[in-house]
Amino acid sequence: MAVTFTQTMTTFVVSPMYPCYGGRLQPTQQLNRRQNNMECPLCAISQDSPIWQDEYCCVIDAGNPDYPGYYRVIWGEHVAEMSDLDEWSQRHLMDVVLAVECSLRALMAPDKINLASFGNQVPHLHWHVMARFADDPHFPEPIWGQEQRHAMPRIAPARDALSGRISAELARISATC
Numbered sequence: 001m002a003v004t005f006t007q008t009m010t011t012f013v014v015s016p017m018y019p020c021y022g023g024r025l026q027p028t029q030q031l032n033r034r035q036n037n038m039e040c041p042l043c044a045i046s047q048d049s050p051i052w053q054d055e056y057c058c059v060i061d062a063g064n065p066d067y068p069g070y071y072r073v074i075w076g077e078h079v080a081e082m083s084d085l086d087e088w089s090q091r092h093l094m095d096v097v098l099a100v101e102c103s104l105r106a107l108m109a110p111d112k113i114n115l116a117s118f119g120n121q122v123p124h125l126h127w128h129v130m131a132r133f134a135d136d137p138h139f140p141e142p143i144w145g146q147e148q149r150h151a152m153p154r155i156a157p158a159r160d161a162l163s164g165r166i167s168a169e170l171a172r173i174s175a176t177c
């Protein structure tokens with residue numbers, strides 16, 4: 001059964017596709033999009049054509065031509081740290097990161113997945129999820145490191161295939177937690 005939360009700014013529904021969230025974990029905070037800052041590029045970009053989204057976060061293509069398997073998972077409000085979120089939200093954000101990781105593994109068969117969260121330049125909570133290949137331009141360095149070689153990029157997954165896979169992986173992960 002879906003649980004509906006109502007507040008002054010927003011009404012949103014916790015989807016029944018996340019069964020464990022209705023039990024052991026419950027949200028104790030609600031998104032406060034009123035704090036969002038339109039001068040922040042991630043507040044703005046999170047509204048722009050995500051590959052996948054729910055009420056809490058979205059997944060966008062990082063748009064890096066050398067790394068077509070590079071996506072960002074962006075939290076839906078302008079907060080800086082994981083510890084700014086309640087336990088439910090921390091769990092949900094990491095489940096979405098895991099769903100993107102599993103989807104990229106299924107669709108691209110990379111040699112490695114890289115996960116990163118910095119926010120030093122843009123203090124808006126987000127995770128980088130990157131499919132890495134042993135012959136990509138920077139491997140084994142991070143993609144922000146010293147270039148190692150010239151390489152042809154892989155072909156990106158189709159948007160529909162990736163978004164469908166993320167939804168399926170998220171349902172699988174949340175059903176087993």
Ligand SMILES: [Zn+2]
Nearest residue numbers: 040043078124
């Ligand atoms: Zn922001």
